[in-house]
Amino acid sequence: MNEFEKKYYVDRVGTGSIKWDGLKFLYGDSDLISMWVADMDFRSPECVGDALAEMANKGLFGYSMPPRDYATAFVNWEKERHNCDVKPEWIKFSPGVVAGIFHFVGAYTEPGDNCIILSPCYYPFMEAVQETGRNLICSMLKNDNGVYTIDFEDFEQKIKENSVKLFILCSPHNPVGRVWTKDELCTLVDICRRNGVIIVSDEIHQDIVMSGHKHVPTLASCDCEDMVVALTAASKSFNLAAFNHSIAIIPNKELRDKFDAYQKHMHLSGALPGYIAAMAAYTGGKEWLDNVIAQVENNAKIVTEILKEGAPECVITELQGTYLQWIDFSAYVKPEEIKDFAVKECRLAVDYGHQFFTPEAGKTDSHLRLNLATSEENVRKAAENIVKAIKNR
Numbered sequence: 360m361n362e363f364e365k366k367y368y369v370d371r372v373g374t375g376s377i378k379w380d381g382l383k384f385l386y387g388d389s390d391l392i393s394m395w396v397a398d399m400d401f402r403s404p405e406c407v408g409d410a411l412a413e414m415a416n417k418g419l420f421g422y423s424m425p426p427r428d429y430a431t432a433f434v435n436w437e438k439e440r441h442n443c444d445v446k447p448e449w450i451k452f453s454p455g456v457v458a459g460i461f462h463f464v465g466a467y468t469e470p471g472d473n474c475i476i477l478s479p480c481y482y483p484f485m486e487a488v489q490e491t492g493r494n495l496i497c498s499m500l501k502n503d504n505g506v507y508t509i510d511f512e513d514f515e516q517k518i519k520e521n522s523v524k525l526f527i528l529c530s531p532h533n534p535v536g537r538v539w540t541k542d543e544l545c546t547l548v549d550i551c552r553r554n555g556v557i558i559v560s561d562e563i564h565q566d567i568v569m570s571g572h573k574h575v576p577t578l579a580s581c582d583c584e585d586m587v588v589a590l591t592a593a594s595k596s597f598n599l600a601a602f603n604h605s606i607a608i609i610p611n612k613e614l615r616d617k618f619d620a621y622q623k624h625m626h627l628s629g630a631l632p633g634y635i636a637a638m639a640a641y642t643g644g645k646e647w648l649d650n651v652i653a654q655v656e657n658n659a660k661i662v663t664e665i666l667k668e669g670a671p672e673c674v675i676t677e678l679q680g681t682y683l684q685w686i687d688f689s690a691y692v693k694p695e696e697i698k699d700f701a702v703k704e705c706r707l708a709v710d711y712g713h714q715f716f717t718p719e720a721g722k723t724d725s726h727l728r729l730n731l732a733t734s735e736e737n738v739r740k741a742a743e744n745i746v747k748a749i750k751n752r
């Protein structure tokens with residue numbers, strides 16, 4: 360165990376963790392290495408626990424509002440970490456990024472409108488479109504032996520053909536781990552601007568970026584404050600998903616008013632612990648986060664080395680951002696076998712590639728997505744299990 364693991368890695372079984380305690384219910388087996396839902400097996404930075412303990416000790420739990428320094432903590436984080444200028448009045452609460460996506464879809468489009476995504480993509484994007492009576496338009500990412508790029512021609516053509524109203528962007532991208540470049544983002548913005556498309560930019564993974572790459576917030580990529588809204592959270596970066604707390608950034612007043620009007624009937628408000636936790640993390644969590652990134656980077660290296668050696672036909676997409684490793688097993692495993700391969704042969708609870716496509720496109724997929732925000736030992740064991748399973752086929 361390295362120093363970071365010694366201090367922060369926890370066996371989360373029995374702690375009310377859906378990732379570990381939900382295994383029996385979700386995968387039919389509790390004795391698996393759990394690498395599915397995107398949270399970490401690491402205790403959050405001490406500054407978060409300390410701030411929450413201080414809050415608890417005060418014993419003041421009445422109706423609340425964002426604490427005085429909350430917006431400043433986030434504004435400073437965005438400036439220092441991402442060189443993005445956010446004004447305090449642009450910041451809105453959402454009880455989760457997925458909820459925020461649903462709210463944006465509801466606020467900016469009507470049932471029957473067309474919304475576009477880049478596919479494969481984090482599956483709630485599809486749900487936010489389809490479960491609200493909008494139509495889903497997919498522009499497939501180009502996949503050149505595991506290297507993913509945007510097919511800009513296809514993207515623009517689909518927008519034009521379908522009079523698309525809204526684009527839901529994932530940046531960095533889950534599941535393919537791309538950190539989009541400034542040029543790629545500007546091209547997307549240009550296309551959307553030409554065609555009157557609003558961009559919802561999900562940047563929940565913004566802080567987990569591997570060395571050699573740089574996250575560019577879409578709002579900071581080029582002049583687009585009139586047509587881009589963003590979502591992010593301390594939840595992914597600092598392992599705080601339990602708080603149901605995220606941040607919508609809406610620079611344009613008209614778009615902000617529409618979002619407010621949409622949320623009004625829900626009687627939503629952020630709970631104090633979420634504000635306190637996020638504020639503490641953004642203020643004091645930098646060093647902890649940098650250690651997590653180093654841990655994930657090392658874990659990605661371990662998986663890659665073990666699979667390259669023992670199962671060389673796997674196509675391992677380079678992890679540029681997120682802690683979610685995307686691997687193509689099609690050389691070894693048929694799409695219809697992939698679930699049994701993961702659970703029964705590899706003893707892994709992971710996300711299946713087909714979940715990230717439409718049902719039709721997913722039929723031919725043999726990817727697995729591995730969550731690497733865990734111990735080196737778990738990652739090593741997972742990769743070795745995969746190699747053994749492939750050799751035993």
Ligand SMILES: Cc1ncc(COP(=O)(O)O)c(C=O)c1O
Pocket residue numbers: 396397454455456457458481529533561563564592594600604605
């Ligand atoms: C791209 C993306 N957006 C949103 C979420 C979930 O956000 P929340 O828990 O705030 O709804 C995830 C979690 O994995 C994600 O990968």
